[in-house]
Amino acid sequence: MTRLEFYGIDAIHLKERDEILPGRLIVIEGTDGVGRSTQLHLLRPWLESSGYAVVDTEMTRSELIGAGLKQAKEGHTLGPITLNLFYATDFVDRFESLILPALRAGFIVLTDRYIYSLMARAIVRGADPLWIRSIYGLALIPDAIFYLRISVDDLIPRVLQRGGFDHWESGMDMKMGGDLFDSFVNYQTRLLEQFDAMAGEYGFEVIDAVQPVERIVEQLKERMFPLLPQG
Amino acid sequence: METYGRHEYPGRLFIVEGVDGSGKSTQIALLRQWLISEGYTVFFSEWNSSPLVKKTTSRGKKKQLLTPTTFSLIHATDFADRTEHDIIPPLKAGAIVLADRYIYTAFARDVARNVDRQWVRELYQFAVKPTMAFYYRVPLEVSLSRILTGRSELKYYEAGMDLGLSNDPAESFKLFQQRIVNEYEAMVDEFDLTVMDATLPIPEQQRRMRTLIRPYLQSVRRIRTSAQDSAWAGLAREMRPSHADLQGRHRG
Numbered sequence: 001m002t003r004l005e006f007y008g009i010d011a012i013h014l015k016e017r018d019e020i021l022p023g024r025l026i027v028i029e030g031t032d033g034v035g036r037s038t039q040l041h042l043l044r045p046w047l048e049s050s051g052y053a054v055v056d057t058e059m060t061r062s063e064l065i066g067a068g069l070k071q072a073k074e075g076h077t078l079g080p081i082t083l084n085l086f087y088a089t090d091f092v093d094r095f096e097s098l099i100l101p102a103l104r105a106g107f108i109v110l111t112d113r114y115i116y117s118l119m120a121r122a123i124v125r126g127a128d129p130l131w132i133r134s135i136y137g138l139a140l141i142p143d144a145i146f147y148l149r150i151s152v153d154d155l156i157p158r159v160l161q162r163g164g165f166d167h168w169e170s171g172m173d174m175k176m177g178g179d180l181f182d183s184f185v186n187y188q189t190r191l192l193e194q195f196d197a198m199a200g201e202y203g204f205e206v207i208d209a210v211q212p213v214e215r216i217v218e219q220l221k222e223r224m225f226p227l228l229p230q231g
Numbered sequence: 232m233e234t235y236g237r238h239e240y241p242g243r244l245f246i247v248e249g250v251d252g253s254g255k256s257t258q259i260a261l262l263r264q265w266l267i268s269e270g271y272t273v274f275f276s277e278w279n280s281s282p283l284v285k286k287t288t289s290r291g292k293k294k295q296l297l298t299p300t301t302f303s304l305i306h307a308t309d310f311a312d313r314t315e316h317d318i319i320p321p322l323k324a325g326a327i328v329l330a331d332r333y334i335y336t337a338f339a340r341d342v343a344r345n346v347d348r349q350w351v352r353e354l355y356q357f358a359v360k361p362t363m364a365f366y367y368r369v370p371l372e373v374s375l376s377r378i379l380t381g382r383s384e385l386k387y388y389e390a391g392m393d394l395g396l397s398n399d400p401a402e403s404f405k406l407f408q409q410r411i412v413n414e415y416e417a418m419v420d421e422f423d424l425t426v427m428d429a430t431l432p433i434p435e436q437q438r439r440m441r442t443l444i445r446p447y448l449q450s451v452r453r454i455r456t457s458a459q460d461s462a463w464a465g466l467a468r469e470m471r472p473s474h475a476d477l478q479g480r481h482r483g
Contacts, residue, residue, distance in 0.1 A: 011350040012300055064296045065305070068287030078283060079315030081232065081357050085308035086284075093301050128232045134353035138300070 002103050007115075007202075008137015012096065023103035024227055025140060027114040028220075030148030031191050032169040033159040034209050035216070036112050039148070042217045043224070047108055052228060055102040058112035062093035073168065080125040080174070087118050088135050095139065103140075108228070115139045116147075116202065120194035124187065125174060143227050146220060147195065147204035152188050154210050159184070234356045242322035243447055244359055246333040248415065249367030250408055252374035253429045254436070258367065259331050261437045262444070266327055270453035270460075274321040278332035281312035292388050299344035302388065306337055307354050318359055325452050334358045335366075335418055343410035344394060362447050365440065366419060369429035371412055375405060 002021040004014055028036045040056060047054050060066050069086045072078050078086075102109050115136040122132040150158075159165060165180045167173070171187025172180065199206055207219055245262070247255035259275075266273045279288065288305050291297045297305065321328050334355040341351045379401060387393065390400040391407025419426055425443060427436060455461075 009347050009350045009353075011347040012298075013345065013347075064291050064301055065287055068284070068290075072283045075283070077312075077316065079312065081315055082281075082283065082308060082311040085304060085311045089301055089304040089308055092298075092304055093296075096298050096300060097296075126232050128234055128356065131232065131234065131353065131356045134350065134356075138350065 002140060002143055005141045006137060007139060007141060008134055011138040012100075014100075014140075019100075019104070021100075021103040021140075022106040022229070024108045024229070025099065025103060025111070025142040026108065026224060026227070027111050027116075027142045027145040028148065029113055029116050029145055029195070029204065030209060031117075031150065031155065031188060031195065032166070033155060033162055034148045034150050035158070035213065036148060038213055039217055039220060040110055040112055042213075043110060043220060046217075046221060047110075047228075050228075053105075053107045054110060055098065055107045056110045056112065057094050057098050059087065059117070060090055062090040063097065064093040065090045078173070080122075080127065083173070084118075084122040084125065084127055084132065087121075091115065091118060091136070092138070099140075106229070111142075114142060114145070116145070116195065116198050116204075120191050120198065123194055124171065124190045144224065145202060145204045146223070147199055147206050148209035148216070149195070149199075149206050150192075150209040152185055152192065155188060156185075232357055235358055236360045238319070238322070238359045240319070240322035240359070241325040241451075242328060243362045243451055244318065244322060244328045244330070245363050245365070245444060245447075246330040246335075246361045247365045247367060248333060248335045248339075248424065249369065249429060250371075250374045250411055250415070252377035253367035253369040254377075254433065255365070255367040255429070256331050257433060258365070258427075258436055258440055259329055261433075262440055263329055265437075265441060266329075268459065269448075269457040270455045271448070271451060272321075272324075272326040272454050274317060274326050274328045276313050276317040276328065276330045278330075278336055279306065279309055281309040281316075283312050284309040292386070295387060295393070297388065297393070299341065299346045299393070302344065302393075303337065303341040303346050303351055303354065306341075310334065310337070310355070311357060314358060322359065327448075327451065330361075333361060333364065335364065335415070335422060335424065338418060339411045339414035342414050343391070343407060363444065364422060364424045365427050365443075366415060366424040367427050367429040367436075368415075371405070371409060373430065375408065379404075 002023060002025045004019060028039060030036050044054050044056060060069055069090055072086060099109050119132050119136060123129050165184045170180050170184035172183050176186040177183035205223060207216060247259045249255040263273055263275055288309060291305060318328050337355060338351055342348050385400045385404050390404040392400060392403050396406040397403040418424060
């Protein structure tokens, strides 16, 4: 059962309604290109074949704002505060219309990123940390947060292999360097600093993402198993 | 990111608040005309008008996809875009920015929808604190009769139908507006809103608004002298006695 515990204000009033959430909320966090979705693709069939119903979700997939956010990112007028709030709206829409109903119905919710990536990105873009934390304070504390940790040096070849440096994943909206590569290195270094700072505070279970894929998924399964509803 | 009350810009920000039908939009439109005629650079920003966000908001409303929390967030996103484009840059440039509705609209409406009072205040921490915030206070019967007569249909969220207060849109609207008024009244002291009597004749309200604003205009740069001043100057030139007149008068 996911407990009714929050990092900040329970703005959706879940406690008032004495909500019971028999599902599990499991978060996979980590920076861009670290291999989160590869892991999720392996975990979902494993859970399902063990008999657990699974819902997965990731950023920008909200019905309300997914398309609008994509469109806004294509233009050249999107400012950092607006960008942060677009993402917050996307998150809360998915939280209320997908994550919560699934937890109520006893699903295992696997989420590709949660509030931590959103806060890290916002802070790197100059957001006031107290401000962004208070917004995401309405999020439930997950049953587990697995953080796939990598260094910038190890990240670079993976991102290149995957198809190169993306505009947003390089923080080019903030022009963090003279070219795409420099900006990528600066932006990702600062993101990783934020993740590392959050790891202790939010109790991330750190997994070394440099290991082979099969090795990582074994570790994830091993750590996830005791969290699952038994019987 | 600077937070509420911490921004320091050479411009001035005047905003109007009040329920639908309080006449605040009329007042700020008149103020705008006056400021322009006085030679100031004026920027005007309206609630819920960001080109980046507007479409998503209206889609969310049409399809009834919005919960109180996402309703609140989508409006905050709209307001953020306007803050980053229409409010902060002109204020930095020393202009006068006028806003029809501001963060207090969100506080009133969102809390009326049961969004946590503290949470929504934190959400808008990035907003610039206005130089002056006018609250057009009007008895609910007056604003309701202004809005409900000659209006065929109330929209779903506008009437607060999402709250389930009543199945009748007009009745729901009244109950929802009452909650909004209660929130506004509670914010008068919290945010130091300047209360305006919206039952007075329009010109009298406008005269009072201009009197209150004038002291804040002293060091604001104008792009030209006021239309009135230049009209007076022109008139004075015409009336100035000519050299010949003066000569004649001497002789006489």
